Amino acid sequence: MTNSLFDLSGRTALVTGSTRGLGQAIAKGLGNAGAHLVLNGRSVAAVETAAAALRSDGYTVHEAAFDVTSETEVMAAFERFDAAGLEIDILVNNAGIQHRQPLVELALSDWQRVIDTNLTSAFLIGREAARRMIVRGRGKIINIGSLTSELARATVIPYTVAKGGVKMLTKGMAAEWARSGIQTNGIGPGYMLTDMNEALIKDPKFDAWVKARTPAERWGKPEELVGAAVFLSSAASDYVNGQMIYVDGGMLSVL
Numbered sequence: 514m515t516n517s518l519f520d521l522s523g524r525t526a527l528v529t530g531s532t533r534g535l536g537q538a539i540a541k542g543l544g545n546a547g548a549h550l551v552l553n554g555r556s557v558a559a560v561e562t563a564a565a566a567l568r569s570d571g572y573t574v575h576e577a578a579f580d581v582t583s584e585t586e587v588m589a590a591f592e593r594f595d596a597a598g599l600e601i602d603i604l605v606n607n608a609g610i611q612h613r614q615p616l617v618e619l620a621l622s623d624w625q626r627v628i629d630t631n632l633t634s635a636f637l638i639g640r641e642a643a644r645r646m647i648v649r650g651r652g653k654i655i656n657i658g659s660l661t662s663e664l665a666r667a668t669v670i671p672y673t674v675a676k677g678g679v680k681m682l683t684k685g686m687a688a689e690w691a692r693s694g695i696q697t698n699g700i701g702p703g704y705m706l707t708d709m710n711e712a713l714i715k716d717p718k719f720d721a722w723v724k725a726r727t728p729a730e731r732w733g734k735p736e737e738l739v740g741a742a743v744f745l746s747s748a749a750s751d752y753v754n755g756q757m758i759y760v761d762g763g764m765l766s767v768l
């Protein structure tokens with residue numbers, strides 16, 4: 514007797530920034546739970562490559578290369594979904610970039626780029642997805658936050674501000690869309706072994722700090738986000754709204 518509570522069969526999941534890193538791991542995990550996948554990235558070639566790899570493993574995969582910061586491209590992508598009869602049941606707003614630089618040296622263009630990619634994109638894509646989910650009376654939206662949704666780290670302030678905004682956007686979406694059968698929640702990854710963090714992982718001092726500051730005394734693996742993602746994508750979370758689940762080895766819980 515399998516437990517259907519976490520079964521995503523018959524559902525289609527759009528994961529932004531899913532050609533690598535956390536997005537790729539989350540997409541594969543949702544596919545393992547039965548979802549059909551819509552992969553996204555800015556690069557057509559990277560989306561094609563990631564889709565081919567997942568298809569060779571037996572997953573049902575659609576390709577949606579678009580710039581998540583472009584309202585025009587986001588709206589055109591959803592019009593293509595509509596034309597193809599592709600209903601996005603699950604949206605994971607994962608796309609994000611990092612920019613490490615002291616605020617006093619930061620250019621406005623870099624500030625804007627991080628805010629646009631990490632926060633505004635979740636609004637743009639969430640708005641298009643919700644317009645359609647509301648009609649159907651159901652939907653799951655998962656926004657990917659960060660430890661920096663709660664605590665600031667010097668030199669990553671635009672990222673911190675954006676991820677703090679992701680937490681409040683999650684609550685805002687819940688406030689407006691829960692009545693329409695949409696559950697919006699967030700996942701806050703801890704320090705994960707990703708390309709984005711390569712410089713930190715390779716820095717012996719930073720690596721030692723992460724291991725000392727984290728109760729689990731290690732970095733997280735991208736696939737360790739899958740459980741929370743499947744939970745928040747499934748019927749198991751039908752009465753959960755506006756919450757952040759921190760998958761951080763306990764870092765946020767200790768001094």
Ligand code: GCO
Binds near residue numbers: 613659660666701
């Ligand atoms: C950094 C890291 C962090 C982590 C993650 C922590 O420079 O401190 O990139 O931002 O990636 O977001 O939750």
